[in-house]
Amino acid sequence: MMAKLTIPEEELMSPGHMGCLGCGATQAMRYVLKAAGRRTILSIPACCWAVMPGVWPNTCLQVPELYTPFETTGASISGIRAALDALGQEDINVIGFAGDGGTADIGIQALSGTADRQDNVLYIMYDNEAYMNTGIQRSGSTPIGTWTTTTPVGSTQEWEKSPKKNMTAIMAAHGIPYIATATTGYPEDIIKKVTKALSIKGTKFMQIFSPCPTGWKMDPALTVSITKEALSSRAFNLFEIENGAYKVTMKPKKTPLKGYLMKQGRFRHMPDDLIAEVEADLDSAYENLLHLEECTRKKA
Amino acid sequence: MVKELLTGNKATAYGAMLARAQVIPAYPITPQTTIVERIADLISEGRMETKFVKVESEHSAMAAAVAASNTGARAFTATSSHGLALMHEVLIWAAGARTPVVVVNVNRALGPPWSVWADHQDAMAQRDTGILQFWCENNQEILDTVIMAHKVAEDPDIMLPALINQDAFFLSHTSEPVDVPDQKMVDDFLPPFNPKEKLDVDDPKGFGSLVMPPQYMEFRANMARSMDRARDLIRKVDKEWEGLTGRSYGGMMDMYRCEDAESILFGAGTMMSTAKDVVDDMRNEGRKVGIARLRIFRPFPVDEIRYLADSVKAIGVMDRTYTFGQGGPLYNEVNAQLYNHTNQPFTKNYVIGVGGRDVVPRHIRSLFDDLEKVRENGYGEEGEIHWWGLLDGKTPREEM
Numbered sequence: 001m002m003a004k005l006t007i008p009e010e011e012l013m014s015p016g017h018m019g020c021l022g023c024g025a026t027q028a029m030r031y032v033l034k035a036a037g038r039r040t041i042l043s044i045p046a047c048c049w050a051v052m053p054g055v056w057p058n059t060c061l062q063v064p065e066l067y068t069p070f071e072t073t074g075a076s077i078s079g080i081r082a083a084l085d086a087l088g089q090e091d092i093n094v095i096g097f098a099g100d101g102g103t104a105d106i107g108i109q110a111l112s113g114t115a116d117r118q119d120n121v122l123y124i125m126y127d128n129e130a131y132m133n134t135g136i137q138r139s140g141s142t143p144i145g146t147w148t149t150t151t152p153v154g155s156t157q158e159w160e161k162s163p164k165k166n167m168t169a170i171m172a173a174h175g176i177p178y179i180a181t182a183t184t185g186y187p188e189d190i191i192k193k194v195t196k197a198l199s200i201k202g203t204k205f206m207q208i209f210s211p212c213p214t215g216w217k218m219d220p221a222l223t224v225s226i227t228k229e230a231l232s233s234r235a236f237n238l239f240e241i242e243n244g245a246y247k248v249t250m251k252p253k254k255t256p257l258k259g260y261l262m263k264q265g266r267f268r269h270m271p272d273d274l275i276a277e278v279e280a281d282l283d284s285a286y287e288n289l290l291h292l293e294e295c296t297r298k299k300a
Numbered sequence: 301m302v303k304e305l306l307t308g309n310k311a312t313a314y315g316a317m318l319a320r321a322q323v324i325p326a327y328p329i330t331p332q333t334t335i336v337e338r339i340a341d342l343i344s345e346g347r348m349e350t351k352f353v354k355v356e357s358e359h360s361a362m363a364a365a366v367a368a369s370n371t372g373a374r375a376f377t378a379t380s381s382h383g384l385a386l387m388h389e390v391l392i393w394a395a396g397a398r399t400p401v402v403v404v405n406v407n408r409a410l411g412p413p414w415s416v417w418a419d420h421q422d423a424m425a426q427r428d429t430g431i432l433q434f435w436c437e438n439n440q441e442i443l444d445t446v447i448m449a450h451k452v453a454e455d456p457d458i459m460l461p462a463l464i465n466q467d468a469f470f471l472s473h474t475s476e477p478v479d480v481p482d483q484k485m486v487d488d489f490l491p492p493f494n495p496k497e498k499l500d501v502d503d504p505k506g507f508g509s510l511v512m513p514p515q516y517m518e519f520r521a522n523m524a525r526s527m528d529r530a531r532d533l534i535r536k537v538d539k540e541w542e543g544l545t546g547r548s549y550g551g552m553m554d555m556y557r558c559e560d561a562e563s564i565l566f567g568a569g570t571m572m573s574t575a576k577d578v579v580d581d582m583r584n585e586g587r588k589v590g591i592a593r594l595r596i597f598r599p600f601p602v603d604e605i606r607y608l609a610d611s612v613k614a615i616g617v618m619d620r621t622y623t624f625g626q627g628g629p630l631y632n633e634v635n636a637q638l639y640n641h642t643n644q645p646f647t648k649n650y651v652i653g654v655g656g657r658d659v660v661p662r663h664i665r666s667l668f669d670d671l672e673k674v675r676e677n678g679y680g681e682e683g684e685i686h687w688w689g690l691l692d693g694k695t696p697r698e699e700m
Contacts, residue, residue, distance in 0.1 A: 039501045043367065051510055059506040064499040066370050067508035068363060069393055075360035079325060079367030079375070080499065082351035086322040086373045092501055110363065113356030 006188050008034045014060045019052045022220025024210030024227075026052065027184040028126045029061075029097065032208075035194035036122075038063060040093040041084075043077050045107060046070040047099035048133040049126070073098040074110030077121040093122065093198050100127040100141035104165045115174035115203045122197050122204045125167060128212035136215040140165035143235070144278050145261075145270045148215075153269045163281065171205040172241050178202075179241040180249075183209035185227030189238065189249065196240075209236045217265025226263060228252075233260040234282040237289055246292040257282065306478040308471030311439040312378060312404045312464075313338035314478075315446025317348045318486045319402075321376035322493070325353035325364035330416050331472045332380040332406045358383035362390035362401070369399035370507055372498035374450065377401065380468065381408035384422045388429065394461040395430025395523060397508055400453030400493075401461045402446060403431070407569065407620075408468040409655040417656020418467040420568060421621035423597070424629040430523050432462040432530055433597035435568045439476040441549055442466050447481070448537050451490050455533055458526050459495070468656065470570040485544055527599045534596055553604035554593035557583060561590030563671050564608060566634060567618030568594035571652070571659040575618075578664040589668055594630065605637045614646040616671040620653045627685055646675045652688040663689065 012033035019026040025048050033040070042065040044050055050067055053059040068076040073096040081094045098107055103125035111123060130148050131137040138148040138160050146160040147153045171179050178200045180193040190208060197204040211227060213220040230236040232255040239248045257279040261267035270278075306314065312335045316324065326336045342348035351373075355361045358379050365375040379387060384405050394401050409419035423433060434449055436442045442464065449462040466472060497505065511519065535551035542548035556576045558564055565575055572593040582589050592608055592615075595601070608615065619628020626632070631649035638644045650667055653659040667688065674680065 038504075041371070041499050041501065053506060053509060056506075056509045056511040056515060059509060061506065062504055064501060064504040065506045065509075066367060066499055067506070068367065069389055072360065072363035072367075072390065075325070075355060075363035076367035078353055078355070078360075079323065079364030080371045082323045082325070082353050082364065083368035083371035083373035083375075086351050086368075087371070109356060110360045113360055116356070117354065119353075 007031075007191055008037070010034065010037070012038065012062045014062065016054065017052045017060045018054060019048065020212075020214045020220070022211070022213040022223035023048070024184040024212060024223055025049060025126045025128060027187070028124070028190070028208045028210045031184070031187045031190040032095065032097070032124060032194050033061070033063060035191040036093050036095060036198060039091065040095060041066065041080055043068050043073055043080060043094070043096045045073045045098050045102045046133070047102050049097055049099070051133060070102055071106040072110055073102060073107050074112070074114035074123065077123065078114045078117065078119045081119050081121050094120070096121060096123045098123070098125055099131070099133070100125055100129060101131045101139035104140035104167050108170075112174065115171060115176050115205070118176065118202045120201050120203070122194070122206065125205070125207045126210045127207050128210050128215060129164070130212075130215050132212045132215040141167070145267060145274055147266045147269060159269065167207055168205070168241065172244070174203070176203040176205060177243055178204040179206070181207045181209065181236070181238050183227040183230065183236060183238065184211065185224045186238070193240065215266070218263060222263055226260070229255060229260040229263070233257045234286040235260055237286055239289055239293070245296040246289065248289055248293050302480045303477045304480050305475045306439055306443070307334065307473055307475050308439045308442050308466045309334040309406070309473065310338050311443040311478050312446060312466070313342060314480055315443045316376045317342050318481060318483060319376065319447050319450045319490060320374065320487075320492070321350050322373040323351045323353065323365065323368035323375045324377060325355045325361045325368070325375070326377050327355050327358050327361045327379070327383065329358070329380045329383040331408060331468045332378050332383070334472070335378040335404065358386045359390060362387040362394065362403070365401040366390060366394045366397055366399045369401050370397060370499055372493070372495055374493040375399070375401045378404040378406070380406040381410055381422045384426065385410060388426065391426055391429040391431050391461065396519070398459040399461060400450070400459055402449050402453060402464065403461065404442070404446065404464045404466065406468050406472045407465050415655045416468065418470055418569070418653065419621055419655050420619070423463060423465045424621050426463065427598065427629065430460060430527070431598065432460055432527070434462060434464045435594045435597060436464065436466045436471065437554075437570055437573050437593060439471055439474075440478045440547065442471065443478055443480070444541060444545070444547060444549070447486055447490055448541055451537050452530060452533050454493055456496060458530050458533060460523065460526055460530070465569070467570040479545065481545060489540070489544060531599050531603075549595055552596050552601040554595045555604070555608070556591040556593065558590035558592060558608060558612070560588060561612055562588040563614045563616065563668055564590040564592050564612050565616045565618055565664065565667060566592040566594065566630065567620070568597070568630065569620060571618065571620065574659055574661060575664045578661045582665065582668065587668065600633055600637070602637050605634055606641045609638055609641055609643045609645050612645050614648070614671050614675045616648050616650055616667050618650045618652050618667070622651050622654070631685070647684070648674055648679070649685040650688045651685065657689070
């Protein structure tokens with residue numbers, strides 16, 4: 001029996017991008033565009049994707065794309081939407097496509113403004129857990145224990161000390177109608193969630209966990225399988241928040257965090273007691289998600 | 301035409317309405333607030349059709365305006381002082397993106413110390429961004445300039461953003477009778493915005509992507525050429541507007557009684573209205589004095605400054621701010637244009653009215669007296685740059 005292909009065949013990202021080997025962000029873009037289709041305008045701030053489409057006059061993207069200053073993704077998609085409304089072109093999808101630094105750090109103010117106004121746009125944060133385009137510096141989305149070039153692991157153990165910023169909770173606090181997480185190892189899930197997001201009016205936010213073998217000091221061949229282990233170790237969780245109701249969309253059997261961490265050079269220095277501490281926190285966060293799913297169920 | 305009693309801020313809102321701005325992202329700041337309030341009123345009264353995006357900062361205001369312009373909509377915003385400073389990055393972006401967003405700036409001092417009064421540092425500090433700069437001295441000029449600036453900025457040969465300056469409180473909150481032009485006339489004068497290139501799902505292109513050094517310099521040279529071309533277009537649009545309304549603002553520069561003047565004062569904004577009044581009195585006394593008022597700061601009125609240099613003996617340059625390190629911005633510009641010119645009148649810099657300090661007729665008269673004195677006797681101990689009327693320990697009352 002043949003499985004039904006749920007992924008649209010049309011490619012809106014041509015070969016020839018400038019991403020690294022095994023780049024998760026390129027996969028994220030490819031799947032998002034497959035779901036969104038040609039009637040889409042993209043806004044891209046400073047991030048890997050500001051470079052990866054190619055050097056002018058080339059681009060590997062086949063939808064109109066607007067490059068915008070680092071901190072302005074939210075404002076720029078609001079501006080595009082306002083203009084389309086003024087010009088009577090309400091049916092076009094407007095998508096902001098920003099990295100984790102551009103979202104959780106420098107762009108959070110403009111994003112908050114967009115969500116506060118409930119502007120009809122989809123904001124996608126492709127999350128590779130550090131400033132990768134500038135060369136692996138820590139961001140608000142970098143997890144505890146991570147080595148980056150600004151959290152080096154020398155004799156004083158200056159690795160990342162604060163937990164990964166909870167962007168979905170921050171966005172949920174804005175009362176927007178749809179929030180989802182996804183990861184590049186599960187393309188059908190990305191497509192399903194992007195399609196749903198684009199069918200809803202208002203501000204939608206998606207966080208797509210996108211491996212970066214270069215920044216994670218990881219074998220590029222692991223770029224798909226590492227996402228599966230990220231989910232099973234609870235380092236990242238897949239869920240939706242639709243009108244305040246949580247739904248955990250994947251509940252994999254738990255595997256030890258250490259297995260996920262040790263495949264990546266950025267974590268390899270972590271002592272066992274720190275790993276145990278982080279694992280307990282991640283397990284507890286996952287339990288919290290299940291509780292949220294339970295107690296918000298009636299709202300769905 | 302209808303005459304209405306309008307503040308500078310209301311005249312700004314009316315200008316945006318008549319120009320049919322399609323997208324207005326804006327954030328409130330004193331003393332610009334009544335612009336956004338009036339725009340909100342005009343929309344709620346059904347008199348203005350525009351998407352008003354209530355952004356969370358001036359930075360986002362300008363970013364949303366640029367994105368809207370890139371999408372093909374006429375975009376307008378207004379700000380002041382710290383708001384304009386916060387926009388700085390996106391002003392540069394707007395110019396590089398060739399998005400003709402029109403921005404009205406209520407000229408206000410920057411802190412610290414906090415001050416909400418008239419000062420030109422906010423706009424002068426945006427000199428190198430690539431934005432066209434218009435300067436106004438009354439509320440009629442503000443309304444007219446909003447319409448004219450859209451026409452200049454959106455011209456296919458220009459495609460640069462425009463900044464329109466009006467002095468805090470002296471204009472923003474002072475009512476004057478203003479002719480409100482007929483909408484039909486404005487529509488004929490200013491056709492809908494229709495850029496050659498825009499974000500279009502049927503013709504997808506990337507805007508603002510990475511270029512290599514050989515291309516970047518070409519893009520920048522094209523901006524410089526557009527800025528240079530704007531001089532002739534500004535003169536032409538000013539004439540066209542005069543034909544429709546009877547009102548001209550002098551094209552690139554507003555020259556008042558300069559024909560046979562020996563000494564002139566050059567400066568920007570409302571203090572030049574006061575100066576024109578004083579010149580009338582001094583002319584009655586037989587003094588050969590005149591006023592050159594800055595109308596356009598970018599592109600700079602090079603020909604006009606050199607034209608004046610051919611006939612006058614002295615130019616006093618009034619700066620309502622300072623370029624910390626050497627000279628006021630207008631003074632430095634004037635001197636730069638004279639260096640490679642055959643005729644070089646005597647010049648002196650008067651830093652005056654900074655942070656909203658009053659510039660009254662007595663000051664203008666004393667500037668002319670000083671200018672003529674130092675032209676005869678040399679700069680003296682004071683040097684070529686004179687912070688005029690500093691209290692230096694005196695109370696303001698003693699100084700007045």
